[in-house]
Amino acid sequence: MYCRNCGNEMDNQAAICVKCGVARNNGNNFCHNCGQSTNAGAQVCVNCGVNLAAAGGEQKSKLVAGLLGIFLGGLGIHRFYLGYTMMGIIQIAVTFGVSIITCGVGSFVGPLWGLVEGILILTGNFITTDAKGNPLKE
Ligand SMILES: [Zn+2]
Ligand SMILES: [Zn+2]
Structure with a gap:
């Protein structure tokens, strides 16, 4: 996956981006799935079609x-x-x-x-x- 703030490729398990220090799935500059830059308000990545809105938020148990x-x-x-x-x-x-x-x-x-x-x-x-x-x- 990629950092949503700086677009740096990060480990799937990593909680924080080692490059910019932002928590995973925080930010709205890049797609977490393909690393393509995204519009701030975009709900879906235009490059790979992944749901950007879903990536954030707490995980249900x-x-x-x-x-x-x-x-x-x-x-x-x-x-x-x-x-x-x-x-x-x-x-x-x-x-x-x-x-x-x-x-x-x-x-x-x-x-x-x-x-x-x-x-x-x-x-x-x-x-x-x-x-x-x-x-x-x-
Ligand atoms: Zn980053
Ligand atoms: Zn994408």
Whole structure:
């Protein structure tokens, strides 16, 4: 990857650019993926097409997302946590919708869905990035 501030090629694991001292993904002068200079407000690199906006920001935790799914999955909390707002709303709607339609008999459906998703997030590659495309922390 490249420093977004000075365009210097930097180690993928490096937290700080050795050339200019700026933290990784800070700055908006160069593409972190291909090193091409970018416009300050650009969302996408015109050279390689990578999402520049996604590179910054905090990484969401896979563990937190998985546990939220397991314990609060019926309410789609793990989806909201990862930024998949629409999917979270759908999960709430399904949880309460199925519950109401079946007079409570199906009230386990939503939580069960969340539980399965939580386990899949923790154990596999069900969701590997948040809604912005940032990879999840292990
Ligand atoms: Zn730099
Ligand atoms: Zn690029």
